[in-house]
Amino acid sequence: VMCVMSLKVSDRVVARYGAQPALLTGTLVSALGLGLLVLAPVDGTYLVHVLPGMTLLGLGMGVAFPGLMAIAMSDVAPEDAGIASGLVGTTAEAGGALGLAVLATLADQRTQRLTGRGVAEAQALTSGYHLAFAIGALLLVVAAGVTATLLRTVDVHGHAPDAELE
DSSP, X not given: OHHHIIIIIHHHHHXXXXXXXXXHHHHHHHHHHHHHHHTOOTTOXXXXXXXXXXXXXXXXXXXXXHHHHHHHHTTOOGGGHHHHHHHHHHHHHHHHHHHHHHHHHHHHHHHHHHHHTTOOHXXXXXXXXXXXXXXXXXXXHHHHHHHHHTSOOOOTTSOOOGGGOO
């Protein structure tokens, strides 16, 4: 879903609405997807309890990443575009890996703590996942707040609108 959105839809979304609205919307849709995963019960089914959240997560990230790239590249000189794009991509990959490692560690710690208290393994594991999904959703909401309040708007050509130039 994320790949289809990134390749087929998000360019048009960024062109029509702008990079900042695309990033904001994608981030909030992704947070909603993680929020749905927080609600998945121990005995849930993939179709009902996992697929909707994963679909929203993929849709949101598929719209958010091109907006993020447009904002990150907006002030880069054309001769520096290759290195800047590589730096943004590498930073996103490293940040994602670090974030996943931290969330997985927190989920594992919660799972271990609960199983140590006698909670059934499936319930403890689900609770660990819920913690990771909830923290991820919260961080995405914070990111949306930063996007809405601190990032300047850029047009699809990488220039700040005249009204927002300093």
